Amino acid sequence: MTNQHQYFGHPRGLFLLFGTELWERFSYYAMRAILVLYLTDATMNGGLGWSTKDALDLYGTYTGLVYITPLIGGYLADNYLGQRRSILLGGALMAIGQFTLALPADVLGIGSLHTFYLGLALLICGNGLFKPNISTMVGDLYNEGDNRRDGAFTIFYMGINLGALLAGVISGSVTNSFGWKAGFVAAGIGMLISLVMQMAMAQSWLGNIGREPAAKRDLKLKKSANKEPLTKAEVDRIKVILVMSLFTIVFWAGFEQAGGLMNIYTQQYTDRMMGGFEIPAAWFQSLNPFFIITLAPVLAVLWVKLGKREPNSPMKFALAMFFLALGFLCMVGAVMEQGGDTTVKTSMLWLVGAFFFHTLGELCLSPIGLSLVTKLAPLRLASLMMGAWFGCNAIANYVAGHVGSHVGELGAMAIFSGIAVTATIGGVILLLCSNTLVRWMHGAERATSYAEEIEEQQAQLV
Numbered sequence: 001m002t003n004q005h006q007y008f009g010h011p012r013g014l015f016l017l018f019g020t021e022l023w024e025r026f027s028y029y030a031m032r033a034i035l036v037l038y039l040t041d042a043t044m045n046g047g048l049g050w051s052t053k054d055a056l057d058l059y060g061t062y063t064g065l066v067y068i069t070p071l072i073g074g075y076l077a078d079n080y081l082g083q084r085r086s087i088l089l090g091g092a093l094m095a096i097g098q099f100t101l102a103l104p105a106d107v108l109g110i111g112s113l114h115t116f117y118l119g120l121a122l123l124i125c126g127n128g129l130f131k132p133n134i135s136t137m138v139g140d141l142y143n144e145g146d147n148r149r150d151g152a153f154t155i156f157y158m159g160i161n162l163g164a165l166l167a168g169v170i171s172g173s174v175t176n177s178f179g180w181k182a183g184f185v186a187a188g189i190g191m192l193i194s195l196v197m198q199m200a201m202a203q204s205w206l207g208n209i210g211r212e213p214a215a216k217r218d219l220k221l222k223k224s225a226n227k228e229p230l231t232k233a234e235v236d237r238i239k240v241i242l243v244m245s246l247f248t249i250v251f252w253a254g255f256e257q258a259g260g261l262m263n264i265y266t267q268q269y270t271d272r273m274m275g276g277f278e279i280p281a282a283w284f285q286s287l288n289p290f291f292i293i294t295l296a297p298v299l300a301v302l303w304v305k306l307g308k309r310e311p312n313s314p315m316k317f318a319l320a321m322f323f324l325a326l327g328f329l330c331m332v333g334a335v336m337e338q339g340g341d342t343t344v345k346t347s348m349l350w351l352v353g354a355f356f357f358h359t360l361g362e363l364c365l366s367p368i369g370l371s372l373v374t375k376l377a378p379l380r381l382a383s384l385m386m387g388a389w390f391g392c393n394a395i396a397n398y399v400a401g402h403v404g405s406h407v408g409e410l411g412a413m414a415i416f417s418g419i420a421v422t423a424t425i426g427g428v429i430l431l432l433c434s435n436t437l438v439r440w441m442h443g444a445e446r447a448t449s450y451a452e453e454i455e456e457q458q459a460q461l462v
Contacts, residue, residue: 005205011141014152016197016205018159021134023194024091025163027098028066030171030187031123032259033285035059037267038180046179048116052264053405059260060401062120067394069128074136074387076129083133083140083210083383084202090129091195097122098188102181119184132386137210139374139382150371154300157367161292163190168286176280230378236440237376241385243437244369245392247317250426251365252396253403254324254419255358258288261404262331262354265412269338271345284351291359299363312445313372314434316364321427323361328420330354335413375444 005012039055041047050058077086100119105112138156142149167190175183202210230238266272267281303310311319334350369389377385407415438445 010148010152010155013141013206013209014138014155016201017134017138017141018156020087020194020198021156022159022163023190023197024094024130024134025160026167026170027094027163027187027191027194028127029164029167029285029289030183030190031098031101032063033168033171033263033282034175034180034183035062036260036263037281038183040264041180046181048113053408056260056264056401056405056407058401060398060405062124063256063259063401064394064396064398065124066127067131067390067392067397069124069394070132070387070390071128071384072387073128073130074132074383074385077133077136077213078380078383079213081129082213083137084198084206086129086133087137087198087210088195090126090131090133091191091198093122093126094130095126095188095191095195097126098184098191102184102188104181128387131390132383133210135370136374136383136386137206139371140209149374150368151300153367153371153374154296157370158293158296161289161296163289165286165289165293168282168284168289172280172282172285175282233442234378236442237444238378238381238385240437240440241373241376241389243433244314244317244372245389247321247426247430248365248369248389248392249396249399250422251317251320251324251361252393253399254328254423255362256397256400257404257415257419258285258355258358260401261407261412261415262351264404264407265331265334266351269342269344269346270334270348270351272348279348284348284355287352287355288359288362291356292363295359296363299360312434312438313368314430314437316368318427318430318434320361320363320365321423321430323357323364325420325423325427327354327357327361328416328423330357331416332413332420335416372444376441 007015036055036059037047039048039050039058040052041049043049073086073090077083081089097119100115100122103115103119105115108115108118110118135156138152139149142152167187170186171183174186263281263285266284270281272279272281330350330353333353334346337346337350338344370386373386373389374382403415403419
């Protein structure tokens with residue numbers, strides 16, 4: 001564990017990881033907020049002049065790869081690099097990637113398109129090293145059975161969304177004033193801040209957390225040079241992670257329409273005028289983090305007030321699915337307001353409602369899922385399992401881009417209503433399976449989980 005300095009009842013290392021992730025997420029979301037808009041803008045305006053279908057296809061491929069590379073990054077951290085070195089290397093690659101996107105067309109002598117692809121490749125590789133390891137380090141700050149862990153991930157998650165909130169506002173304002181390249185520069189500066197914080201403060205605030213590869217630590221704890229087979233409880237817990245991950249694919253495939261199809265819908269079909277001022281489309285990307293920051297404390301208090309009646313993790317995932325469905329019903333309402341006339345601009349309140357419900361769903365799923373993985377994953381597989389968890393986001397993002405790219409053939413109504421129905425079915429299935437999933441967790445959902453696990457292990461030895 002890290003040193004014993006505490007802030008607000010948590011190790012101070014949590015707040016370093018909070019700040020590191022805040023600025024990394026600022027970098028990611030600043031770029032994501034403008035990516036599709038940059039791709040589809042006319043070349044005379046500094047964009048690439050792509051079609052909507054091509055832009056959304058690339059968006060799905062890029063965001064998918066961003067979440068599949070953590071599988072590789074998690075493996076490298078667990079077995080060779082350690083989490084801290086992985087974060088520093090990944091952060092450096094992402095900073096270089098953002099500044100590469102901002103380069104003038106012929107600086108590298110490979111043309112604007114190849115320069116653009118190089119920047120994306122650096123971001124993808126860097127994210128793979130960064131993303132799974134910082135989340136795992138949050139869990140490593142706490143001993144098994146420490147009931148502060150869920151609260152820690154809620155604090156950490158607020159850092160993610162504070163970064164995202166700043167990203168939408170700043171990238172939208174900067175690109176409106178100085179052009180698309182300036183937005184990528186802003187994203188690169190955010191990544192540099194994250195990197196400098198980690199380099200300057202990690203040793204004093206984190207101690208030995210993340211320095212040594214998890215597989216080596218696991219061998220030392222077991223005092224054995226041989227890898228022990230997984231116990232039945234560990235296998236069951238991994239099964240829970242795998243089952244829950246399937247539902248995260250459904251959720252994020254819908255949710256990630258925010259940066260793709262819903263972003264296009266905001267730009268082309270939404271009345272964004274407020275008085276004489278037209279709200280930049282990228283600003284709507286800040287609605288989600290704004291609602292996260294305002295609603296997260298409310299939900300945190302609600303879970304505490306419910307006490308023993310607090311829903312278990314599968315039940316919270318089911319609620320997430322239902323909230324996602326409600327959000328897309330708002331988008332169905334927006335399409336209905338158009339009445340089949342694409343020249344009609346719809347009220348921005350439909351978008352606000354959609355982001356509100358999607359955010360409620362995210363709060364019921366994302367921080368709960370991160371905490372669950374750190375509770376259930378065996379130590380020697382911790383970063384790898386976190387990488388696998390993010391790998392499901394990769395599939396979801398690819399599906400999101402692929403589905404959104406067919407809006408020209410299927411129409412927005414079919415896509416929005418189809419996602420709503422799919423999410424509802426997923427929520428019902430989770431409700432029906434929740435008791436079985438909790439049983440497979442072997443006590444991880446209860447406050448006495450650590451003691452019960454000791455009893456189970458002793459029983460298995462008898």
